[in-house]
Amino acid sequence: MTEQVILGIDIGGTNTKLGLVDRNGRALSSMSISTHATEDVSFFSSYLQVAIQKLQEDVVVPFTLCGTGIGAPNANFHSGCIEQAPNLYWGDVVPIADIVSNITGVPTWITNDANAAAIGEMKFGVARGLKSFVVLTLGTGLGSGIVIDGELIYGHDGFAGEVGHVTLRQGGRSHTTGRLGSAETYISATGLERTAFELLGQNHAASKLRTKSMVQADAHYLYKLARKGDEIALRAFNITGELLAEVIADSLALLDIEAVILFGGLANAKGLLLDPMHMKLQELLSAEEYQQLRVLISDMKGDNSAILGAAALAWQVLSATETGALTPE
């Protein structure tokens, strides 16, 4: 009997990762190509075609490709299109599911990266067995995937989970969307940097950060500074952790979830971010609420996590189809 596999593709603004993933979340082969975000999408699709060919040749066991799952910015599950993605210049509406299906000959499902992460955590990660949770993706931006009663919420237009666009501070920081004070401008790698530079103005403490430009001082640099005890960097993590707790408390009030899962680069800051987050959560929640809520850190490590998330989407749709709950479009 041949092994059934899914092609998982994670399209980022710079690189696209892809891999063949089995039912147990094991990547049989994987690779990375340039997204060619600023060129015509035909460049991307021809590079992708070559890469998919190579991926399949790399697998030594007999297998059947059953479908493709894609995680991409502004990807709409319902339409199969990437719509108005701010970091891709392929056009306003790109029918990426059709493009990829034409290459592979198998059905393709797409969703945004945060939703793919949520499904990945549910099928292969720390959310196994959980029925209602929110995955917060703490990367360059802030995203979320919401799972209720075991089902990911796609929303009416396919864009549910935009917790990054929720207003956290009225009249606060500006954002490319034009909104003011949205959560993403505070709780993200970029938000951490903005907080640190605000603090340079507000607080006179000595800091190595004073010799760096904003472009030089990324979140990873701030992490290293904070670990060495730099007061400004530490305070920036503190503030970010406390703001994260606010978003978690509001999500709990609205959705009555059993767990929050933190995913992405900033989640690796561990105690620097999590200690102030827990302190603030205890302040915002009742003792019972705090005790019941589980805050988990994604254990999907390394480059394959995004591929696994994308593949999990397709596995989920296929499982639902097998049980008759959903017919693929």
Added chain:
Amino acid sequence: MTEQVILGIDIGGTNTKLGLVDRNGRALSSMSISTHATEDVSFFSSYLQVAIQKLQEDVVVPFTLCGTGIGAPNANFHSGCIEQAPNLYWGDVVPIADIVSNITGVPTWITNDANAAAIGEMKFGVARGLKSFVVLTLGTGLGSGIVIDGELIYGHDGFAGEVGHVTLRQGGRSHTTGRLGSAETYISATGLERTAFELLGQNHAASKLRTKSMVQADAHYLYKLARKGDEIALRAFNITGELLAEVIADSLALLDIEAVILFGGLANAKGLLLDPMHMKLQELLSAEEYQQLRVLISDMKGDNSAILGAAALAWQVLSATETGALTPE
């Protein structure tokens, strides 16, 4: 053939309304009794037993009672209990579903009033045909019922939809929960009153409100003042409408709903509340988002709306059972 009916019960802090409702949302008979909130629950149950008897005698056509639906504060769908309701003094956990089932001999389902309103709107009201929406109940407090893909979200502990407990203004107004700045302290009849009295301090404009105590000046009085052009009262409605828009914009970002339905006393303030709300929504949302989002006012008028909502809950569970999707507990 006898008519199938549901007993719908809406338990409030002061009065309890009950009625027999058919599949089309028609109340065949209805009445109201005192909730006896400060006495032992056995008082309430014996009064309820008499009332249910009388309700059934009032119906002139032959009928079969198929079940009971209850809307009540802090009612937990999963457990069938009222848990820590702040305005009922029947004990911490009251097994109200069991109490009522013992009276009627038919299955009973319960949920909180905002969730009952959401199901009522979906089955009998303005939300017919909608798949994803939020009902905001603008009463003494602020509640919400969230429907995604045609299903009400109950949450892990049965308490989803507590939009009133979401933080709207950090460090803002105090609340019995101990939280600061929660949405309920601004967007509700009580919130409107608090805003008006804050304005009396901040704004020197002449106002009839200056001769009234906070206890005298309820939301209905403020409505009458505003209609007569009182500057303070008008401004209070303006602010409340703008804050309502903030909650709606955040709900849209998070849940990607197609509609928001406003329910409850404050929703009847119409333009006084809705005009500033729409102005602010246009500021907060993109043109496309604003155009797509429908803000609807509940058309469930009169005393029966809460009964219909409670009955709709039971009708929904029974329909799901008939189609095999859900087995009653």
